[in-house]
Amino acid sequence: MIRLRVHPDRAAAVTAVAADIAGLIRDRARAGRRAVLGLATGSTPIPLYAELVRLHREEGLSFRHVTTFNLDEYSGLGPGHDQSYRWFMQRQLFDHVDIPPAETHVPDGLAPDPAAASAAYERAILAAGGIDLQVLGIGRTGHIGFNEPPAGPATRTRQVHLDELTRRDNAAFFGDIAKVPRHAVTMGVGTILDCRRVVLLAWGEGKADIVRRAAEDTPSDDCPASWLQRHPACDFVLDPAAAAKLSPR
Numbered sequence: 188m189i190r191l192r193v194h195p196d197r198a199a200a201v202t203a204v205a206a207d208i209a210g211l212i213r214d215r216a217r218a219g220r221r222a223v224l225g226l227a228t229g230s231t232p233i234p235l236y237a238e239l240v241r242l243h244r245e246e247g248l249s250f251r252h253v254t255t256f257n258l259d260e261y262s263g264l265g266p267g268h269d270q271s272y273r274w275f276m277q278r279q280l281f282d283h284v285d286i287p288p289a290e291t292h293v294p295d296g297l298a299p300d301p302a303a304a305s306a307a308y309e310r311a312i313l314a315a316g317g318i319d320l321q322v323l324g325i326g327r328t329g330h331i332g333f334n335e336p337p338a339g340p341a342t343r344t345r346q347v348h349l350d351e352l353t354r355r356d357n358a359a360f361f362g363d364i365a366k367v368p369r370h371a372v373t374m375g376v377g378t379i380l381d382c383r384r385v386v387l388l389a390w391g392e393g394k395a396d397i398v399r400r401a402a403e404d405t406p407s408d409d410c411p412a413s414w415l416q417r418h419p420a421c422d423f424v425l426d427p428a429a430a431a432k433l434s435p436r
């Protein structure tokens with residue numbers, strides 16, 4: 188079931204989600220357990236990571252008992268490439284908080300055997316006890332992670348082909364579409380559905396159509412995000428522009 192949470196603006200949305208994550212981290216730490224977070228990249232979660240860094244610096248939020256798993260990585264890009272998602276996570280979050288480096292996981296875009304590395308990634312998630320809370324963005328194709336349509340609940344971590352619309356949407360970051368990789372490694376829709384909680388963030392009018400399809404259309408592999416309707420605890424956290432096409436309720 189999707190709970191829609193429309194905030195007055197994205198700053199208010201991000202403050203609420205960061206407070207939720209901070210509560211989870213502190214609850215787990217009090218119980219002597221690690222919090223396992225699933226993390227996303229792209230422009231959408233950047234202000235969320237800035238707020239988590241602020242909570243660390245100004246309000247003593249510690250990440251020592253946090254383990255993270257990122258959704259995806261471009262195939263062919265190593266951790267030193269400035270468009271790799273490992274690089275992104277280091278710059279946006281990991282370098283600024285006290286998380287143990289060995290507790291941060293991002294799929295390896297250079298793995299010589301992507302199928303074996305993907306299976307190992309799934310095993311690592313299970314060994315950590317599963318993901319407590321997965322942060323998601325949504326692509327205009329309806330992708331979550333890099334699960335381009337068609338993709339459904341049976342999909343697990345694997346190498347995928349990127350949709351041309353996704354490559355175009357990301358071309359600005361690379362300076363030239365020819366430099367955008369054609370493949371990526373991503374958790375599957377099924378991997379995401381196994382997370383105990385899911386929080387999908389979307390801002391701006393460019394996301395309004397796909398947010399409506401994901402939240403309201405019958406779930407189908409043509410819009411992988413629509414499978415989140417089958418998740419027992421999924422929030423869509425939106426600003427008014429991203430929520431603009433939802434049916435009145």
Ligand code: PGA
Pocket residue numbers: 228229230231232323324325326327330331332
């Ligand atoms: P964006 O990408 O945050 O850069 O809009 C979201 C996504 O593709 O999942």
